[in-house]
Amino acid sequence: MRSSLVTGACGLVLLxxxxxxxVATTVDAAAAAQAPDDLAGLSIEELSQIKVRSASKREEPxxxxxxxxxxIDHDMIVRSGAVTIPEILxxxxxxxxxxxxxxxxxxxARGLNGLPFAQSFSNKLLVLVDGxxxxxxxxxGVYWDLPDVLPDDIERIEVISGPGATLWGANAVNGVINIIxxxxxxxxxxxxxxxxxxxxxxxxxxxxxxxxDKLSYRVYARALHQDAAHIAGDGSAEDSWRRLGGGFRLDWxxxxxxxxxxxxDIFGGRENLPGDSSERISGRNLVLRWNRDISGDEHLQAQAxxxxxxxxxxxxxxxxxxxxxxxxxxxxxxxGRRHQLVWGGGARVASYxxxxxxxxxxxxxxxxxxxxxxxxxDTVELSKxxxxxxxxxxxxxxxxxxxxxxxxxxxxxxxxxxxxxxxxSHAVRSPTPFDEDVRESVPGVTLxxxxxxxxxxxxxxxxxxxxxxxxxxxxxxxxxYHHYDDLRSVELLPGPGLNLxxxxxxxxHSYGVEAWxxxxxxxxxxxxxxxxxLKEKFRFKDAATAPFIGTTQNGxxxxxxxxxxxxxxxxxxxxxxVDFRAIGKLKEAGIPAxxxxxxxxxxxxxxxxxxxxSGANLLHRxxxxxxxxDAISRKVLVGVEWRP
Amino acid sequence: MIGPWRVLARIxxxxxxxxxxxxxxxxxxxxxxxAAFLPRFARYVTWPPAAMPKAGDPFxxxxxxxxxxxxxxxxAARSQVVDGQRIVVRRLDSAVGxxxxxxxxxxxxxxxxxxxxxxxxxxxxxxxVTDASIGAQRGIVHFAVVGGRVRFFIDxxxxxxxxxxxxxxxxxxxxxxxx
Numbered sequence: 052m053r054s055s056l057v058t059g060a061c062g063l064v065l066l067x068x069x070x071x072x073x074v075a076t077t078v079d080a081a082a083a084a085q086a087p088d089d090l091a092g093l094s095i096e097e098l099s100q101i102k103v104r105s106a107s108k109r110e111e112p113x114x115x116x117x118x119x120x121x122x123i124d125h126d127m128i129v130r131s132g133a134v135t136i137p138e139i140l141x142x143x144x145x146x147x148x149x150x151x152x153x154x155x156x157x158x159x160a161r162g163l164n165g166l167p168f169a170q171s172f173s174n175k176l177l178v179l180v181d182g183x184x185x186x187x188x189x190x191x192g193v194y195w196d197l198p199d200v201l202p203d204d205i206e207r208i209e210v211i212s213g214p215g216a217t218l219w220g221a222n223a224v225n226g227v228i229n230i231i232x233x234x235x236x237x238x239x240x241x242x243x244x245x246x247x248x249x250x251x252x253x254x255x256x257x258x259x260x261x262x263x264d265k266l267s268y269r270v271y272a273r274a275l276h277q278d279a280a281h282i283a284g285d286g287s288a289e290d291s292w293r294r295l296g297g298g299f300r301l302d303w304x305x306x307x308x309x310x311x312x313x314x315x316d317i318f319g320g321r322e323n324l325p326g327d328s329s330e331r332i333s334g335r336n337l338v339l340r341w342n343r344d345i346s347g348d349e350h351l352q353a354q355a356x357x358x359x360x361x362x363x364x365x366x367x368x369x370x371x372x373x374x375x376x377x378x379x380x381x382x383x384x385x386x387g388r389r390h391q392l393v394w395g396g397g398a399r400v401a402s403y404x405x406x407x408x409x410x411x412x413x414x415x416x417x418x419x420x421x422x423x424x425x426x427x428x429d430t431v432e433l434s435k436x437x438x439x440x441x442x443x444x445x446x447x448x449x450x451x452x453x454x455x456x457x458x459x460x461x462x463x464x465x466x467x468x469x470x471x472x473x474x475x476s477h478a479v480r481s482p483t484p485f486d487e488d489v490r491e492s493v494p495g496v497t498l499x500x501x502x503x504x505x506x507x508x509x510x511x512x513x514x515x516x517x518x519x520x521x522x523x524x525x526x527x528x529x530x531x532y533h534h535y536d537d538l539r540s541v542e543l544l545p546g547p548g549l550n551l552x553x554x555x556x557x558x559x560h561s562y563g564v565e566a567w568x569x570x571x572x573x574x575x576x577x578x579x580x581x582x583x584x585l586k587e588k589f590r591f592k593d594a595a596t597a598p599f600i601g602t603t604q605n606g607x608x609x610x611x612x613x614x615x616x617x618x619x620x621x622x623x624x625x626x627x628x629v630d631f632r633a634i635g636k637l638k639e640a641g642i643p644a645x646x647x648x649x650x651x652x653x654x655x656x657x658x659x660x661x662x663x664x665s666g667a668n669l670l671h672r673x674x675x676x677x678x679x680x681d682a683i684s685r686k687v688l689v690g691v692e693w694r695p
Numbered sequence: 696m697i698g699p700w701r702v703l704a705r706i707x708x709x710x711x712x713x714x715x716x717x718x719x720x721x722x723x724x725x726x727x728x729x730a731a732f733l734p735r736f737a738r739y740v741t742w743p744p745a746a747m748p749k750a751g752d753p754f755x756x757x758x759x760x761x762x763x764x765x766x767x768x769x770x771a772a773r774s775q776v777v778d779g780q781r782i783v784v785r786r787l788d789s790a791v792g793x794x795x796x797x798x799x800x801x802x803x804x805x806x807x808x809x810x811x812x813x814x815x816x817x818x819x820x821x822x823x824v825t826d827a828s829i830g831a832q833r834g835i836v837h838f839a840v841v842g843g844r845v846r847f848f849i850d851x852x853x854x855x856x857x858x859x860x861x862x863x864x865x866x867x868x869x870x871x872x873x874x
Contacts, residue, residue, distance in 0.1 A: 090723060090727060090728065090731040090771070091731070091770070091771065091774040092774075093731070095732070095735050095738075095739065095864070095865070095868065096868065098728060098731055098732055098735070098845070099844060099845065099846055099868045100844060101723065101728055101844060101845070102843045102844060206828075233828070234827065234828075234829075234830055234831045235831070236827055236831055236839075237827045237828050237839070238840070239839070239841065240841070261871075264833060264848065264850065264871070264873050267831060302831040303831075304810070304831050304832055304833070307810055307813045307814045307832065308810055308811070308814050309810070310810055310830070310831055310832060342808070342810070344808065344810045344811035344814055346811075346814075346815075348789075348807070348811075350807075350808065350811060522765055522766065658843040658844075659843070694843070695841065
């Protein structure tokens, strides 16, 4: 499959664990609502007729979680005008998002964005959609063209930069992205959304409602088409693509103690490749989740999911499919006055079959990967202001056996509006078939997987501060130092010819700062900004055999990234959102620094109807974001939304 | 390069024009309206005499779990009086201490989710209020935004189990009433 198995790659996710509970409590401090005085005098009937802005519950949460957590909420997603998940993820200041082609995105946190020519792909993020890992276990990266949701269905996206391995799993090395959709009954009625412009067209529809007071449902369908981008010089990159998908969600509350969710999606699509060939994608999944409140302090969650993905090029260039079966269990309870315990475990079988081509295949081409984990975490309240969370996860994977992933976090809350935290944690990326079993060749060069490939290891030290000095002002900053060992490297086999093999001969460190702030100077105006500074230093270990490939083979990352967003309500019916980003150069990849502008202007014509004009990448006709990537064009879309 | 800049300049000019003319009263948030509703419910619900605050004591409106309202709820509570009694807002982390609540807005938290809190309140005479944008678990009153307006479901049978009576004026505003 050419290198399409991997070129289309980004992100990652092999071994997650207990998605739903892990991102601790968000204390919605004094966030949200201003109560205009004019509400005070209204009768209850008048109140029920007042038209509201659906502001998010968490306009800027001061989270109690001692971790670098940024929350993208529903309102931000709608107002941004973003159409796909990767576009939405540009809203998180602690992620780096690169568009390499209309369908291929590279997303990472704290660097290591990969280097295609060295066959290295961003592979240290864990991504979940409603508890289901969105991953390709073949190389631990995410194909961002596979998961899709209606943006309006998303309740929030929790983005954690830094390791989350203890609760989340072995691939939560540099970050976790947890996409949570709304409860099925939250927006009863018919929703429809059509957006179109020169480079992208999307249409979605949703029908939701309640069958009775215990059972609500939602069904949706969505079509997406993206035009081809341009190759770096000029001319079409011939990589337009389209997909059609749909799904459902049922939420059932059989008793006050139980909540059961059943949801599923199915989709298919076609992506053009240069020349006459194309690639088919398809997938389907089903998730069943049950939450039970055993007592006031005791909670149980069980989840099972099935997921299938398929990609295949026309002709004999290769294809693969992966079937994943997963069960997870999580139990939380209080022990005495001071201890809050969570423990759980999970098991997963990923069954894959790869039909390779003579120049790119896997040996073996099919296999069942069995993964299992067990974890425990205790949060101890040492005093009213000081708590310590310590946890460990034991994970078993088919290649290296057991890995232990410990994590210790201290949270100090001297005042309700201030959180100071520190953490030390250990995370690993486990080997995958791409590390162990791959066989690639081009004339004169071969690259083989390594049966002795070790886990890539990270020990992370973090120090964070979150303050909300005023209800209208919040600020978060995290400093991090990541120490990496046994990172993947390209090594040279002895003998004549250029025969390469994966090794673990890179080590080093990165450090930096992630900061963001939100300020609401006026009732109708919110300003927010983010900054990321990153320094990386990697070196070859003593047994390295191919230093000529360079120490940047795991990623060529920008030294900085700045974002600024303005969100305005202009009267009752008009909304104007503008976002700006400036990304530093990818030096070794020869990608210059750039700045871009996007935004959305929306007019609420009636209670139900909204017209919008949105755009992205407005400053340049085209720009290149990623090594070997297309030139990405300016985008302007016209949109019509109908809300129940 | 000239093209986009021109477009931008136009958008900027349009924005400036609108800002100058824009009334500073944007539509209130759904959260603000929910905050305004909460203390008003007191007038349209009857509690068993034993569950009412003693003479001179305030009427207690609790927020259990995370608090989406902030000062908006305190302001709204201050503007209402029930049978000559003022309304105070109490914020609780868990069901512990909820004995004094007459109304409880339950948002819950990861530590103690909504369903758990509702279960913990049992059949006590407390008007439980939940929010569809938070979860499917329903209290006696369950907020939902429909047609761009804040409305609610009412579970009258649950109210009866809690020993509460709900006035027809409130029932008339519900999207749905479970008998």
